[in-house]
Amino acid sequence: MFTGRFMRPSPLSALIAAQLMLVACTQFPELDDAVTERAKATDYPALINVAPILARTEGDGPSPEVQQSNLESRVAALRNRAERLKRTRVIDASARTRLDDDPRPDN
DSSP, X not given: OOOSOOOOOOHHHHHXXXXXXXXXXXXXXXXXXXXXXXXXXXXXXXXXXXXXXXXXXXXXXXXXXXXXXXXXXXXXXXXXXXXHHHHSOOSOHHHHHHHXXXXXXXX
C-alpha cells in the first residue's frame, strides 16, 4: 500500500489551507467599544408608513397591460427570428458532407 512516495498536495488545497490558517489568526474588533455612549442613549428612529411613498411610484412606468403587450410582441419577434435562423445555412455543403461522413463511432 505504501509505495515510498509521498503524495504531493495540489496547489488548490495548499491555497485553501493557507487561507484557513490566515482566517483563524484574525483578531476580531471589539464592537461593543465602537458604539459611543451618545449612540447608546439615542432612541430608535420613528417608523413611517410606506404607503405614501409607494403611492408616488404607482403612476411611473408603463401599465401592466402595456408591459404584457410589449412582452408578447418581443416574444413573437424572437420566435420569428429563431425560425429564420433555423432556415439559414450555417456551414457550406462540403463541410456538411465531411461532418456526415465522419468515420468515428458515436459515443
